[in-house]
Amino acid sequence: MVSHSELRKLFYSADAVCFDVDSMVIKEEGIDELANVCVVEDAVSEMTCRAMSGAVLFKAALAERLALIRPSREQVQRLIAEHLPHLTPGIRGLVSRLQEQNVQVFLISGGFRSIVEHVTSKLNGPSTNVFANRLKFYFNGEYTGFDEMQPTVESGGKGKVIKLLKEKFHFKKLVMIRDGATDMEVCPPAVCIKHTNFFQLYFCFRQLL
Template sequence: MATLFELKDLFRNANAVCFDVDSTVIKEEGIDELAKFCGVGNAVAEMTRRAMGGSLTFKAALTERLALIRPSRQQLETLISDHPPHLTKGIKELVRKLHERNVQVFLISGGFRCIVEHVANRLNIPLTNVFANRLKFYFNGEYAGFDELQLTAESGGKGKVIRLLKEKFGFRKLVMIGDGATDMEACPPADGFIGFGGNAVRQQVKDKATWYITDFDELLRELEHDNFKMKQNNIYF
C-alpha cells in the first residue's frame, strides 16, 4: 500500500483522475433525491446506506431501489430541471486546474447517466468521459428497467471501467476519488485512492483510506504547491 507521501506525489503527477459523483462531485445522492421526488425516500435511503457501507452488493441494491422508485422519464426530467444537483465546493476549480495540467478527468458513477451528464456539462467534462447507468423507458415514458450491460451496473463495476480506461489509453498514474466502499474497491486497478468525506462520511472508507480529505481545497493546494515548485526550478535551474 502506498504511503501518504507516495499518494500525494502520484496525485500531483497523475495523467488521469476519476471521480465518483454522488456525495463526491455533487452534494446529494442522486438516487435518493429521485426516490424522495417519487415518494419513496426513506426506504431507498436505507438501501443506499447499506450499499455504501459495503453490506449489500451494488447490483442488488440498484435493482431493489429502482424496483421501488420506478421513475418515469417525465419525473426524471422534472427532477433535473426543477431540482438540479448541487456541485460540491471546490470541485469546479479542481477540475479546471486538472484540465490546465492536461490531466484526463472522468466521472464514474453508479447513478444515472442523464443526471451525471448534466453535471459533466457544468464541469466542462466531455460526455465521452462519463460512465454511469442508463435507465430504460417504454414509449409512453414509464419505467422499463435499466441497462444491465453497463459496467457501472455490475458489482465491482467502477474497477472494471478503470481497467478498461488503462487498457485503452495506457494510463500509468490513475487516481480514483470518492466517498464510498465501491470507490475504494476500485484501487487496484486504480493506482491510488483518495477518500472524500466532505458530504457524507462512510466510516469504512475513513478508517481504511491512506489519504482522506473533507475539502477539495486540500487537493487544489497540492497542485498549487507543485506549480510553485516548478516555477522555482525554472528560475534557478
C-alpha cells in the same frame, strides 16, 4: 489520509483522475434525489446506506431501489430541470486546473447517466468521459428497468471501468477519488485517495488551487 503535499504531487503526476460522483463531486445522492421526486425518499435512503456500506451486492440494491421508485422519463427530466445537483465547493476549480495540465478527468458513478452527464457539463467535461447507469423506458415514458450490460451496475464495476481506461489510453498513473466501501474495488489498478467527509474534501480541493 495522505498529506496535502503528497496529494498535490499525486495529482500533477497523474495521466487521468477519476471521480466518484454522488456525495463527492456533488453533495447529493442522485438516487435519493430521484426518490424524493417520486415521493419514496425515506425507504430508498435506507437502502442507499446499506448499498454504500457494501452490506448487499450493488446490482441487487440498485434493482430493489428502482423497483420501488419506478421513475418515469418525465420525472427524471423534472429532477434535472428543477432540482439541480450542488457541486462540492472547490471541485470546479480543481477539475479546471487538471484540464489545464492536460490531465483527463472521468466521472464514474453507480448513479444514472442522465444526471451525471448534466454534472459533467457543469464542469466543462465531455459526456464521453462519463461512465454510469442507464435507465430504460417504454415509448410512453414509463419505467421499464435499467441497462444491465453497463459495468457500473455490478459490484466491482468501477474496477472494470478503470481497467478499461488503462488499457484503452495506456495511462501510467490513474488516480481515483472515492468515498464509499464499494469503491475499494478500484485499488489497484488505480491509485486511490479516500475522503470520508465534506470538510476534508473541501479543504484538500482548496489546497490544490
